[in-house]
Amino acid sequence: MSPATETEEHQALRAAVAALGRRYGRDYLTSALREDRHPTELWSEAGKLGYLGVNLPEEYGGGGGGIAELSIVLEELGAAGCPLLMMVVSPAICGTVIARFGTEEQKRAWLPGLADGTRTMAFGITEPDAGSNSHRITTTARRDGADWVLSGRKVFISGVDIADATLVVGRTEDARTGSLKPCLFIVPRDADGFGRRQIDMELQSAEKQFELALDDVRLPAEALVGDEDAGLLQLFAGLNPERVMTAAFAIGMGRFALSRAVEYARERTVWKAPIGAHQAIAHPLAQAHIELELARLMMQKAAHLYDSGDDVAAGEAANMAKYAAGEACVRAVDQAVHTLGGNGLTREFGLASLITASRVARIAPVSREMILNYVSHQTLGLPKSY
Secondary structure (H helix, E strand, C coil), X not given: CCCCCCCHHHHHHHHHHHHHHHHHHHHHHHHHHHCCCCCHHHHHHHHHCCCCCCCCCHHHCCCCCCXXXXXXXXXXXXXXXXXXXXXXXXXXXXXXXXXXXXXXXXXXXXXXXXXXXXXXXXXXXXXXXXXXXXXXXXXXXXXXCCEEEEEEEEEEEECCXXXXXXXEEEXXXXXXXXXXXXXXXEXXXXXXXXXXXXXXXXXXXXXXXXXXXXXXXXXXXXXXXXXXCCCXXXXXXXXXXXXXXXXXXXXXXHHHHHHHHHHHHHHCEEECEEHHHCHXXXXXXXXHHHHHHHHHHHHHHHXXXXXXXXXXXXXXXXXXXXXXXXXXXXXXXXXXXHHHHHHHHCCCCCCHHHHHHHHHHHHCCCCHHHHHHHHHHHHCCCCCCC
């Protein structure tokens, strides 16, 4: 089956999740934002229905699918106006890493809860001075007897307040070479020395952003996920799904904005005909639709490659999908707001807040410039500028 042609199972999953999304919708999410609470009802129902863990192994309570299926879930919830950002983090990054590299005990302890939504896990990689450069991470993990001791800082970490634990990227010293290599640790929310401070964001989101402080956080040996010598392999096993899911988040948001604009353009009449009859309105909306569809094709390709085990090709495709989806989302939201004119800036139509939200897909988890660096260097073979 080509990734460009969805199976009947995928189409059925899309339809089922879209129906769930319609029952909640944009009004549900905006009311949660106004009340400063998390969308727990939607998260819980999506978990019970098996949608949150559709990518996780069946023997641990998941659906036995892959990132292809999980991206469909997030895209359709987004298209309904109620995306769940923690899907990018908890089942996609953390669930994938634990499923691929965790011990039997870690899988049994975490995967069933991540799959049904009763447990969540945050992901801590970004640091104040490292930005997109994961090689500059300064959070260190040192051995102390049988334990590990973590020290460092993290920033822009989503959902730490609701997460049972955070999967933290630290660096350990290679005994043979003395160089530092990345390793992943499960840090419980109540661990001694593990502090958090909420970042005051202009961005409206149910999922809050945090700065983390790890001051000599002592962890048992079993907190380490995977082989301490695997390093980047394990890290990118989580980062490639993150890029695919960010693309799904962006495509869903773009589709939601576009559908609002199309509905408005069909009905709004100024000079005898609906404004959607004018090409100055119709063509940019058609262009936005085409760009979203093209971005979805690359997202499907990336998910297909990842799920088939081709990590190298998936890395290239996931970066391209995230880039394309981010650009398409920003343009779709911009055109949607513009189509509605003054109404596009009112709370009633729910589009203005997406102007800020759509930028996230261009910035996180890696900037579009870093993706262009990746493609120019890795794909085109041009010399590195950094």
